Amino acid sequence: MSTINFSAREINFKIVYYGPGLSGKTTNIKKIYEQVPGEAKGEMVSLATEDERTLFFDFLPLDLGSVNGFKTRFHLYTVPGQVFYNSSRKLILRGVDGIVFVADSDPSRLRANAESLRNLRENLKEYNLSLDEIPYVIQLNKRDLPNALPSEMVRQVLDPTGKVQTYDAIASQFVGVFEPLKGVSKLVLEKLAQTT
Amino acid sequence: MLEPSLQLYGSTYDEVNSMLDELISKSHARYAMIIDLKGFVLLHNKALWAPKPPSLDSLASLVASNYSANTAIAKLLGEDGFKEMVQQGEEIGTYLEELGEHAILVTIFDKSAALGRVKLFTKKAAEDIREVIDKSTEQAPQLTFDSGSTSALLDSFFGDNE
Numbered sequence: 001m002s003t004i005n006f007s008a009r010e011i012n013f014k015i016v017y018y019g020p021g022l023s024g025k026t027t028n029i030k031k032i033y034e035q036v037p038g039e040a041k042g043e044m045v046s047l048a049t050e051d052e053r054t055l056f057f058d059f060l061p062l063d064l065g066s067v068n069g070f071k072t073r074f075h076l077y078t079v080p081g082q083v084f085y086n087s088s089r090k091l092i093l094r095g096v097d098g099i100v101f102v103a104d105s106d107p108s109r110l111r112a113n114a115e116s117l118r119n120l121r122e123n124l125k126e127y128n129l130s131l132d133e134i135p136y137v138i139q140l141n142k143r144d145l146p147n148a149l150p151s152e153m154v155r156q157v158l159d160p161t162g163k164v165q166t167y168d169a170i171a172s173q174f175v176g177v178f179e180p181l182k183g184v185s186k187l188v189l190e191k192l193a194q195t196t
Numbered sequence: 197m198l199e200p201s202l203q204l205y206g207s208t209y210d211e212v213n214s215m216l217d218e219l220i221s222k223s224h225a226r227y228a229m230i231i232d233l234k235g236f237v238l239l240h241n242k243a244l245w246a247p248k249p250p251s252l253d254s255l256a257s258l259v260a261s262n263y264s265a266n267t268a269i270a271k272l273l274g275e276d277g278f279k280e281m282v283q284q285g286e287e288i289g290t291y292l293e294e295l296g297e298h299a300i301l302v303t304i305f306d307k308s309a310a311l312g313r314v315k316l317f318t319k320k321a322a323e324d325i326r327e328v329i330d331k332s333t334e335q336a337p338q339l340t341f342d343s344g345s346t347s348a349l350l351d352s353f354f355g356d357n358e
Contacts, residue, residue, distance in 0.1 A: 003234055004336075006204070006336070042253045045258065056261065059257045059258075070339070094264060095232075095234030178354045
């Protein structure tokens with residue numbers, strides 16, 4: 001549910017990057033931070049362990065510009081991917097407006113991708129939400145791995161019906177990073193437009 | 197989708213804003229802010245003498261997450277939540293009070309303000325704000341969004357490649 005601040009004339013959305021550990025969620029946010037000009041971004045906050053694994057979340061506020069006199073602001077969050085941080089993942093999903101699911105193209109991570117998506121569905125249920133109602137897209141990251149699984153195979157596992165927009169990416173090289181964010185932002189704004 | 201976390205419009209907004217002013221003045225705090233549990237700032241105010249606050253977005257996001265984590269810890273231990281949420285450093289401290297289910301009142305103070313005083317006036321302000329909001333009958337202003345203008349916004353920010 002978007003937060004509207006009528007006095008400040010702002011509409012705020014929360015986008016969460018979800019996916020298995022080491023799939024590249026933090027890399028996405030870091031690359032976005034590097035590419036977005038200064039006036040359109042706020043400070044990036046990372047709560048990470050000493051070895052740079054996400055402990056709680058990464059956070060980056062973006063100011064996209066104005067629509068009909070309202071500032072449109074997106075707050076990007078990542079969740080910790082490691083299996084045992086599920087309590088933290090659940091907390092970050094509170095009030096989510098849109099999700100980018102970052103999948104790993106490494107053959108050894110196919111099961112982890114599927115497990116993370118199952119975990120996402122389960123955690124959304126706690127807030128009485130489901131992936132059928134929340135705008136979400138899939139990013140197939142690490143397409144540069146020499147043994148990367150065919151995109152179609154990962155898609156078949158994560159989205160057998162082929163309904164979800166999916167983007168190939170090499171986040172570390174800023175390839176396919178903006179596209180899924182733009183895709184999910186579009187879905188989120190379209191949902192808002194339908195309700196106004 | 198368009199439900200706000202708190203009914204803060206028009207005269208209710210003005211009333212709550214002056215309550216934050218009063219809270220700052222009586223407690224001698226630097227800043228007071230209302231944030232929702234998603235981590236967005238709904239309203240904020242600062243003492244005239246206080247230095248410029250740090251990034252409000254970062255602050256709100258961290259306070260809301262910290263609050264949620266503390267509530268989750270309390271639940272693990274069999275409590276509904278912790279009654280007191282106070283953090284104190286050498287120079288600066290924060291004190292939190294719930295405002296219903298979706299928002300928190302945060303008071304940020306330095307060592308020139310006594311913690312007891314901050315707690316007293318923050319609790320009082322939270323009660324008064326809850327009362328004003330509960331009584332508010334003001335309707336949310338109407339918003340209109342069309343997909344054409346939102347597409348233009350996204351194209352100008354991200355470029356027009358899909």
